Amino acid sequence: MDGDTGRAPVHLWIVGAVGILWNAFGCVDYLMTQTQNEAWLAQFTPEQRAYFDSFPTWLHGFWALGVWGALLGSLLLLMRSRHAVTAFALSLVGLAVSTFYTRTQTTMPEGLDNPTMVGVQIGIWVAAIFFLVYAVKMRARGVLR
Numbered sequence: 842m843d844g845d846t847g848r849a850p851v852h853l854w855i856v857g858a859v860g861i862l863w864n865a866f867g868c869v870d871y872l873m874t875q876t877q878n879e880a881w882l883a884q885f886t887p888e889q890r891a892y893f894d895s896f897p898t899w900l901h902g903f904w905a906l907g908v909w910g911a912l913l914g915s916l917l918l919l920m921r922s923r924h925a926v927t928a929f930a931l932s933l934v935g936l937a938v939s940t941f942y943t944r945t946q947t948t949m950p951e952g953l954d955n956p957t958m959v960g961v962q963i964g965i966w967v968a969a970i971f972f973l974v975y976a977v978k979m980r981a982r983g984v985l986r
Contacts (some may be wrong), residue, residue: 849921851869860915867908867965868932875901888950900942907935911969918976923985928971937971 865874873881874893882890885909896904917925938961952958979985 842955853918853921853979853984856972856975857915857919860918861912863912863968864908864915868912871904882959886950886952889953892947892950892953895947898940901938903935903938903942905935907932907939907969911937914972914976918972918979918985921985923980925985926973926975926980929969929976933969933973938964940966 870881872878894933909930914932916924917928929930976985
């Protein structure tokens with residue numbers, strides 16, 4: 842907190858705003874995929890689309906938990922709510938289950954398992970862990986109530 846004023850540090854607003862932008866992309870991807878948006882799905886081959894369609898229903902639930910939990914965590918961070926920690930933690934659970942399933946229970950079609958996509962997935966993990974750790978630290982400092 843900023844001295845006796847009780848104001849949140851500037852970095853909270855920066856991290857929260859970046860979090861909303863970053864995590865909103867995951868939500869858009871989820872929505873466009875779930876609604877079978879043709880313009881969005883045109884970037885994928887028929888084999889890749891069939892791969893996404895083959896996911897069991899429960900996996901879609903964990904995917905939703907991952908992306909929507911992260912967006913909610915970012916919003917709660919800006920609201921200075923201690924519940925941001927829970928939202929980010931649940932998001933990480935969604936990401937972990939989704940990653941485990943796609944990496945161990947399926948064979949990804951060509952084009953989805955390449956160095957670029959692995960880099961994107963690593964970036965998502967780094968961001969998810971960062972947001973959770975950041976929220977935990979802000980809660981510990983009394984910035985989140």
